[in-house]
Amino acid sequence: xxxxxxxxxxxxxxxxxxxxxxxxxxxxxxxxxxxxxxxxxxxxxxxxxxxxxxxxxxxxxxxxxxxxxxxxxxxxxxxxxxxxxxxxxxxxxxxxxxxxxxxxxxxxxxxxxxx
Amino acid sequence: xxxxxxxxxxxxxxxxxxxxxxxxxxxxxxxxxxxxxxxxxxxxxxxxxxxxxxxxxxxxxxxxxxxxxxxxxxxxxxxxxxxxxxxxxxxxxxxxxxxxxxxxxxxxxxxxx
Numbered sequence: 001x002x003x004x005x006x007x008x009x010x011x012x013x014x015x016x017x018x019x020x021x022x023x024x025x026x027x028x029x030x031x032x033x034x035x036x037x038x039x040x041x042x043x044x045x046x047x048x049x050x051x052x053x054x055x056x057x058x059x060x061x062x063x064x065x066x067x068x069x070x071x072x073x074x075x076x077x078x079x080x081x082x083x084x085x086x087x088x089x090x091x092x093x094x095x096x097x098x099x100x101x102x103x104x105x106x107x108x109x110x111x112x113x114x115x
Numbered sequence: 116x117x118x119x120x121x122x123x124x125x126x127x128x129x130x131x132x133x134x135x136x137x138x139x140x141x142x143x144x145x146x147x148x149x150x151x152x153x154x155x156x157x158x159x160x161x162x163x164x165x166x167x168x169x170x171x172x173x174x175x176x177x178x179x180x181x182x183x184x185x186x187x188x189x190x191x192x193x194x195x196x197x198x199x200x201x202x203x204x205x206x207x208x209x210x211x212x213x214x215x216x217x218x219x220x221x222x223x224x225x226x227x228x
Contacts, residue, residue, distance in 0.1 A: 002158060006158075031214060035216075042119070042121075042204060042218035042219050043218040045215050045217070048213055055213050056213035058215065090158055090159070103161045103164070104216060105161065106151075106159045106160070108156070109158050
């Protein structure tokens with residue numbers, strides 16, 4: 001158990017819909033990362049938040065957005081869903097010290113299926 | 116543009132033998148490398164890492180080697196155990212204040228009893 005929790009574990013929805021994925025980081029971790037893993041692919045970085053502020057952005061679609069709340073949990077919002085958005089979405093957290101070499105600990109992921 | 120590549124989708128070894136997983140990268144700005152292990156229905160689990168100022172890092176049965184000239188790293192598992200059967204991801208990062216990781220596509224390791 002990494003200490004990172006994600007809900008829901010599975011999500012099935014239809015095209016055009018909007019969903020929200022939730023992540024609670026490990027206790028004390030200030031940084032949250034979101035990654036997408038499509039079928040047979042590696043993990044693709046989407047976005048990072050540090051202590052409530054957006055820190056880095058990857059190839060995140062405009063239909064996707066995220067935020068980190070004062071209690072440090074984060075939500076990833078996916079809207080106008082398309083079939084190609086079906087994937088595993090992972091959240092990771094790290095302490096994120098100045099050295100920037102902190103290990104990222106991953107949650108179990110949310111499997112999104114768009115029908 | 117795949118900056119981190121794991122060219123072998125799968126690897127099968129006998130229990131007790133050495134497993135060698137390989138990873139190549141193209142971005143010379145990467146200075147920190149990690150290996151993660153992933154079981155089905157679970158998130159990736161951190162295994163071992165190496166800074167670009169080193170060429171080897173060892174942790175128990177796991178050793179990571181880094182060849183900066185060749186932009187290549189490898190993970191050695193000795194001896195391999197059936198419980199090591201999983202997908203292994205190589206990841207790389209530039210030193211910065213973001214910590215963003217670039218992952219390879221993964222290699223599925225099967226260790227046969």
